[in-house]
Amino acid sequence: xxxxxxxxxxxxEHDRILLPNTFAVVRLDxxxxxxxxxxxxxxKPNDKRALSLMNTAALNTMKQIPDVLLAYGQSDExxxxxxxxxxxxxxxxxxxxxxxxxxxxxxxxxxxKEFFPEVELEVDMLPSFDSRVILYPTxxxxxxxxxxxxxDCHINNLxxxxxxxxxxxxxxxxxxAESELKGTNSSEKNELLFSRFDxxxxxxxxxxxxxxxxxxxxxxxxxxxxxxxxxxELSKRxxxxxxxxxxxxxxxxxxxxxxxxxxxxxxxxxxxx
Numbered sequence: 682x683x684x685x686x687x688x689x690x691x692x693x694e695h696d697r698i699l700l701p702n703t704f705a706v707v708r709l710d711x712x713x714x715x716x717x718x719x720x721x722x723x724x725k726p727n728d729k730r731a732l733s734l735m736n737t738a739a740l741n742t743m744k745q746i747p748d749v750l751l752a753y754g755q756s757d758e759x760x761x762x763x764x765x766x767x768x769x770x771x772x773x774x775x776x777x778x779x780x781x782x783x784x785x786x787x788x789x790x791x792x793x794k795e796f797f798p799e800v801e802l803e804v805d806m807l808p809s810f811d812s813r814v815i816l817y818p819t820x821x822x823x824x825x826x827x828x829x830x831x832x833d834c835h836i837n838n839l840x841x842x843x844x845x846x847x848x849x850x851x852x853x854x855x856x857x858a859e860s861e862l863k864g865t866n867s868s869e870k871n872e873l874l875f876s877r878f879d880x881x882x883x884x885x886x887x888x889x890x891x892x893x894x895x896x897x898x899x900x901x902x903x904x905x906x907x908x909x910x911x912x913x914e915l916s917k918r919x920x921x922x923x924x925x926x927x928x929x930x931x932x933x934x935x936x937x938x939x940x941x942x943x944x945x946x947x948x949x950x951x952x953x954x
Contacts, residue, residue, distance in 0.1 A: 699772040702765050703816040704823045707781045711757030712809045718757075720806045721797065725849065726841040727889045730796040735759060736893050737795070738788040740932055743895055745784055747927040750953050753827055753939070755834035755892035759785065762823065762953070774814055782812040820954065828940040834892040836867075839882060842889075843870045846878045887936040894935040894944075897927060899952040 699705055711717065723731050732754075739759045743749045748767040753760045761781060763769070770776035789808050793800075802808070817823040840862065847858035862870070874880040882890075933949060944950040 696776075697774040699774055699777070699814065700816055701772070703818050704765055704820070705763040705767060705772075705777070706815045706817060706823070706826060707761045707763070707777060707812055708815065709759050709761075709782060709785055709810045709812045712811050714757040714808075717806060717808060720803070721800055726845040727838070727886070729886070729888070732756075732888060732893070734789060734792055734796040736895070736934060737792045738785050739893075739895055740934070741788040741792075742781065742785045743897075743932055744928075746781070747924050750897055751950070752895040753830055753892060754895075755830065756837065758830075760827070760830060762827075765954075778812050778814055782810055785812075786810050823953075824939075824945065831892055831939055835890060838885075838889050839867060839870050842880070842882060842885065843873055846874060846880060850878050891936050891938060894937065894939060895932055896935065896949045897930040897952070898933050898949055899927070899930050 718728075718731070735754050735757070739752050739754055739761075742761070743752055746761075746769070748763045748769050749761045750764050751762045753762075763777075770780070786809060789810075790802065793802060793808075815826070817826055843862055843865075844855075844858050847853055847861060848855055851858070853861070865873070871882050874882050935944075935949070937944060937948075939945075939950065945953075
């Protein structure tokens with residue numbers, strides 16, 4: 682940057698640096714997606730095209746940012762888990778948040794025609810996302826965060842499946858459907874779906890019920906680059922090789938339970954430490 686007498690204004694800039702040796706999770710949420718989905722007539726209660734579009738944008742974001750170990754998505758949100766040793770942008774929060782937000786949004790718009798070939802995006806209703814970063818100190822707490830998001834997926838999807846069954850198949854108004862479901866628990870919603878609409882909720886598309894997990898298939902754990910945890914100082918070339926390994930690792934799309942232990946002990950989650 683060129684020197685000038687105006688350079689003092691940089692003193693007003695402030696970077697929040699993320700704590701080291703923690704899992705940073707960047708969560709993106711669609712802005713105004715209730716209106717957005719209504720404008721482009723997304724199918725109710727779930728539009729597989731829209732969810733697949735979200736998955737594609739997330740997959741391509743992971744391809745560009747190799748520090749992402751795992752991503753979890755449902756509805757109009759996606760959470761990206763960065764490895765503990767990540768030093769992306771020297772762990773500057775504003776850079777990380779803005780990069781994920783812009784990269785994901787760009788891929789979402791770029792892939793739109795693949796899933797909605799007959800629908801033109803309109804300039805007054807373009808997709809956009811907000812994002813935040815949260816730090817989790819241990820794998821246990823990170824698992825609880827991801828369990829919270831998957832539990833949220835189940836709760837919301839069961840409600841939406843019941844709500845739209847009442848509206849679309851039961852031919853009642855949205856206000857009436859909301860009133861009928863008020864105070865009902867999961868068992869009652871399952872019974873309503875089966876007895877009145879012959880819908881076995883457990884046989885609904887697993888992506889709708891459990892969301893989507895994108896995870897790098899790392900055959901062996903990469904060498905840690907954090908000196909405080911590994912005791913090994915890596916050269917710049919070694920660090921570049923480890924990044925290349927992560928970038929080349931295949932990214933697997935799963936629709937399965939991540940609340941229980943199996944994914945973390947015998948599945949691909951075992952590579953996350």
